[in-house]
Amino acid sequence: xxxxxxxxxxxxxxxxxxxxxxxxxxxxxxxxxxxxxxxxxxxxxxxxxxxxxxxxxxxxxxxxxxxxxxxxxxxxxxxxxxxxxxxxxxxxxxxxxxxxxxxxxxxxxxxxxxxxxxxxxxxxxxxxxxxxxxxxxxxxxxxxxxxxxxxxxxxxxxxxxxxxxxxxxxxxxxxxxxxxxxxxxxxxxxxxxxxxxxxxxxxxxxxxxxxxxxxxxxxxxxxxxxxxxxxxxxxxxxxxxxxxxxxxxxxxxxxxxxxxxxxxxxxxxxxxxxxxxxxxxxxxxxxxxxxxxxxxxxxxxxxxxxxxxxxxxxxxxxxxxxxxxxxxxxxxxxxxxxxxxxxxxxxxxxxxxxxxxxxxxxxxxxxxxxxxxxxxxxxxxxxxxxxxxxxxxxxxxxxxxxxxxxxxxxxxxxxxxxxxxxxxxxxxxxxxxxxxxxxxxxxxxxxxxx
Numbered sequence: 001x002x003x004x005x006x007x008x009x010x011x012x013x014x015x016x017x018x019x020x021x022x023x024x025x026x027x028x029x030x031x032x033x034x035x036x037x038x039x040x041x042x043x044x045x046x047x048x049x050x051x052x053x054x055x056x057x058x059x060x061x062x063x064x065x066x067x068x069x070x071x072x073x074x075x076x077x078x079x080x081x082x083x084x085x086x087x088x089x090x091x092x093x094x095x096x097x098x099x100x101x102x103x104x105x106x107x108x109x110x111x112x113x114x115x116x117x118x119x120x121x122x123x124x125x126x127x128x129x130x131x132x133x134x135x136x137x138x139x140x141x142x143x144x145x146x147x148x149x150x151x152x153x154x155x156x157x158x159x160x161x162x163x164x165x166x167x168x169x170x171x172x173x174x175x176x177x178x179x180x181x182x183x184x185x186x187x188x189x190x191x192x193x194x195x196x197x198x199x200x201x202x203x204x205x206x207x208x209x210x211x212x213x214x215x216x217x218x219x220x221x222x223x224x225x226x227x228x229x230x231x232x233x234x235x236x237x238x239x240x241x242x243x244x245x246x247x248x249x250x251x252x253x254x255x256x257x258x259x260x261x262x263x264x265x266x267x268x269x270x271x272x273x274x275x276x277x278x279x280x281x282x283x284x285x286x287x288x289x290x291x292x293x294x295x296x297x298x299x300x301x302x303x304x305x306x307x308x309x310x311x312x313x314x315x316x317x318x319x320x321x322x323x324x325x326x327x328x329x330x331x332x333x334x335x336x337x338x339x340x341x342x343x344x345x346x347x348x349x350x351x352x353x354x355x356x357x358x359x360x361x362x363x364x365x366x367x368x369x370x371x372x373x374x375x376x377x378x379x380x381x382x383x384x385x386x387x388x389x390x391x392x393x394x395x396x397x398x399x400x401x402x403x404x405x406x407x408x409x410x411x412x413x414x415x416x417x418x419x420x421x422x423x424x425x426x427x428x429x430x431x432x433x434x435x436x437x438x439x440x441x442x443x444x445x446x447x448x449x450x
Contacts, residue, residue, distance in 0.1 A: 005172075012032055012189065013183055016038060018193060019137055020047075027382070027386035028386045035183060036152045050132055053132045054376050057124070070366075070373060086364050093380055105129070117250050118253065118272065156181075159174055189355070192211065194359070195229070201244055204334070217423050224340075225367075232335070253371075254303060256294055261293070274367075280330070296326075297326075
């Protein structure tokens with residue numbers, strides 16, 4: 001017997017409350033009702049965890065260099081059009097963030113201060129201490145909460161979409177109290193993060209398990225490069241379960257060095273992430289160790305405490321004083337460059353369904369993301385999605401689609417998400433084999449937790 005399902009109608013549904021979802025909400029018309037849902041608390045998105053910073057085209061003279069750095073890091077598998085859009089939109093995006101109250105570090109003259117990270121040929125990253133993601137996300141969230149046309153539901157999970165004839169009419173969702181909802185809207189935006197929860201060792205929140213990918217697979221929505229999974233070279237080693245603490249690439253950009261057990265450097269720390277991670281794995285295998293060491297001794301103590309206060313304090317809590325000793329680090333799953341395939345306006349292969357941020361794949365990152373491009377890409381293409389939604393030409397959800405919902409399909413949510421997990425892992429493996437046929441793999445990809 002079908003369980004009761006609550007019907008809700010709105011103008012736009014946004015699944016996710018990270019920077020992509022928040023910026024989209026701020027970019028939509030103020031006379032449209034927006035419902036945002038998030039699987040956990042609003043602050044528990046990976047956007048809040050981003051440490052290093054956000055890239056910006058600091059001058060026209062830097063365009064060619066920035067473009068080449070992004071392409072080279074992505075092994076030239078990037079979509080050049082997407083890269084161009086991102087870079088050319090970066091200044092306006094940073095100005096917009098400042099307008100929303102984001103506080104980036106300034107130099108003595110009051111100009112934006114820039115730092116450098118791995119695979120960047122010059123400093124072009126603006127930042128707020130070592131909690132840039134939290135600074136941006138919290139300020140955007142505060143502005144969204146001021147909007148009378150936006151409603152946020154926490155602890156609400158998307159189970160499926162409402163779709164017919166390759167058109168999306170909304171989603172099916174469940175609340176923490178197990179209430180089932182059919183939420184209809186002319187437009188739906190997936191901004192629900194990556195896949196880190198599928199991995200034993202990840203810097204991501206555990207609830208981010210690629211649900212949108214599974215839903216996409218079930219509705220024949222195109223997915224691209226599902227095997228393009230980035231491993232971050234440096235997370236604080238721990239044998240405790242749970243999310244791994246990231247040691248920002250900015251630390252190496254400021255001069256920190258990687259050492260083996262003999263105190264010897266074994267890699268250029270400013271190479272692209274996949275190359276540095278592979279070098280660490282090779283050194284660990286060579287030595288039979290479970291981690292390598294990161295020394296911040298080349299960095300002045302005052303810089304460590306002012307630029308990386310969060311890292312400094314966290315390491316102290318774990319028993320390491322980074323101003324006096326090296327810390328154990330190990331690579332871990334960090335970012336998903338693949339995802340639901342979208343065009344330059346973040347439109348998926350299904351009508352009225354958009355995707356942005358880590359959920360999507362517009363090709364901007366190629367096979368390996370350049371450091372500090374993720375926040376920028378998420379913001380820019382989320383706004384493009386919002387601006388592309390045409391509210392003068394909308395399609396109403398057919399009553400027959402709502403009347404035909406089989407709620408029994410969603411009764412056993414544990415079994416449903418177990419199937420989703422298996423589907424996503426299978427797609428990653430399928431895509432990996434396809435890529436291996438096409439070229440010799442250049443990235444070290446860890447196996448997902450089965």
